[in-house]
Amino acid sequence: MKYRYSLLVLFIVLSVPESNAQDRVSMPVDSGWRFAAGNLQDAEHTDFDDSGWDAIGIPGRLNLSGAGQYFWLRADLTIPESLQGRPVWFETGKAVCAFDLYADGIYCGTRGGMPPDYFARPQQNNAILLPSNVIEDGHVVIALRAYYNGSETFLPGFNLVNAAQATFITHFQNLFNMRVYIILSFICLFLGSYFIAQFIARPNDRASLFYALSLIFIATYFYDMGSERTLIDGLVQRAVGRASLSASLGFLMLFLMKFFGAPGYRLVRAVVAVDIIGFGIAFMLNLADDSAINTVFNLSLLPVFGVIIFGVLIVIKAARRHERDAWPILIGLLAGVGFGIHDIVYQVSGKDPFAWLQGFTFFSLNLSVFIAMSSRAARAQKDLDVYIRQTAEQRDRLTELVSSAETLAGETSRVAKALDEAVSGVAEAAARSANEAGAIGSSVERQNRTLAAASEAVEGLIASIRSVNAELETEAESIAKTAGETGSLIEGFSLVGEGIEGAAAFSAGLDSLTLGGRRDMELLASAMERVKTSSSEILGVVDAVNDFAERTNLLAMNASIEAAHAGIAGRGFGVIAQEIKKLASASAERASRIGVIASGIDGAVSEGFNLSLQVKNSLDKVAEGAAETASRVRDASMRMSGQRSAGTRIAAESEALAASASRMREEAIRQSSFSERVSGNMSELAAVATDVGRAAADIVARNTELASQSEALTKLAARARETAESVARLMAR
Known part of the structure; x- marks a missing residue:
């Protein structure tokens, strides 16, 4: 928009001279001019003879013999009718030389400056007033005494002009030029x-x-x-x-x-x-x-x-x-x-x-540059205003920040102090943790040793259970044999009864029967002796089983205690220890029952043995008297009936003892399985204990690292405290 305004103003200025153009009169006088070099005398006078001068054409160029030369121009001009009867001016044009103007020998004015103060302004157009008395007759002789400090000069066209044109030249054309x-x-x-x-x-x-x-x-x-x-x-x-x-x-x-x-x-x-x-x-x-x-x-x-x-x-x-x-x-x-x-x-x-307009060419260029720089400066000023505003805002924020920094400095000091205390607590906790980790490591080592001992004990238990199992198998076979022999004994008792009855029926063959009975009784006594011996061995086995049950129970109690010491890691082992304890109690109970049965068998066998001795004695006495023998045979027959009943009971108890021995064998197998599980759990517990040991070692290492970090935190807290004090001192300034 501003460019449009500038062009409008320029248009108005340029259009002002055109508004009175119809009043301006300018008549060219370019013909009849003569030229002569040199500073001639009296050449301005009207009667001066210039016939020997050179005729020249104007506008045109004049070649001079050298720089700094005078020369003359003359012409006899006729005043145009349009200018007659009113003032007339001589328009010099934009000549590059300086000259004095004479009209009919009268000095009228100068263009530029003649030596010694020579100067010529080629951009300037001059209008020199001609005296009115010299143009009354309509003719005038114009003589120009010129000087140019150059070897060639340019002469523009000359004009005779009226007052309006002279004013235009003086006030408008020279204004722009x-x-x-x-x-x-x-x-x-x-x-x-x-x-x-x-x-x-x-x-x-x-x-x-x-x-x-x-x-x-x-x-x-x-x-x-x-x-x-x-x-x-x-x-x-x-x-x-x-x-x-x-x-x-x-x-x-x-x-x-x-x-x-x-x-x-x-x-x-x-x-x-x-x-x-x-x-x-x-x-x-x-x-x-x-x-x-x-x-x-x-x-x-x-x-x-x-x-x-x-x-x-x-x-x-x-x-x-x-x-x-x-x-x-x-x-x-x-x-x-x-x-x-x-x-x-x-x-x-x-x-x-x-x-x-060459000057306007360069001025328009410089003006456009100035506008561009002003535009950039305006934008820079705008940016500067924004920057100043932002700076003011930042200053206010900085003030708030300084205030906050003062508060933060105090808070930092307090935090640093609290950090010192916390670091000290952390260091103490780390030391305690390290000590406790060391204690854990020692406990883990003791636990590992205990687990090793328990593992050895469990392995011994498994071996003992296997041994008991083998002994129970042997005992079961022995009981089975005892049952068979008891059956044989019962059959013998039956045969003895039949013999006694036969003795009663067949008295004649009493001696032979008595001998046979004696031999049978000897066999019976020997068998009973073996049964008694077997019963004694069964009682020994029962005592061994009771002792094993007590040892197993004691081992289960120790395993429970160690499981309690092991904590969560030993909980599975504790369950297994309880199961072992239950098995030990069941083994002790069954062993007690076997002992009771074995004692009954021993009593019955002792009784049968005594009876066999008595039968033997009776048979010995049979020979002494038949009557007494018959009586005793009857008595023996009655006793044999009791022995048969006792033998039947012994057979039943033997079968029960065999069934109990079979169950003991099965329990022994189960104890062996549980013992193997206990051994596996103890191995796992040992691995867990090893992991716990490694974890304890890691805790010790971490505590060492924590201690070094605590030391670094202590130094950092000291630096924070020093920084806070520095900030406080800076804020105090």
């Missing part, structure tokens, strides 16, 4: 000083330095273009001003390289340095010849156009990267190119425009 450049010069100088200050504030901002130097040099060029008088020697000022244009564009190129971060900065910097130094030396070497200065200036425009083209490429690349700052500069470059095309078109056509 000269005074505007003075304004632009001071603007650029001010901006250059501003960016110099920016560079001093930020020495790393080379872009600001290059732009400031570009503005200062272009300000020098603008001042040379717009100043009506020179501050120093005219040619020196012109050379400095025109050299400044090349330097300004060179620094502007360096600015664009830095501003957009284009590659090849060092190469371009070297080229710019060569360009500035080279053309600066060329201008200084030609200070005595204005034509040579113009030639060098025209040559210096070639790299200027190269800079503009290169700058356009850099800015287009930046615009394609969507850099916002590239667009104002691109617009300025395009506007500058438009202004340049305007000047080129007029120069090619040989016409003198209302204003040469």
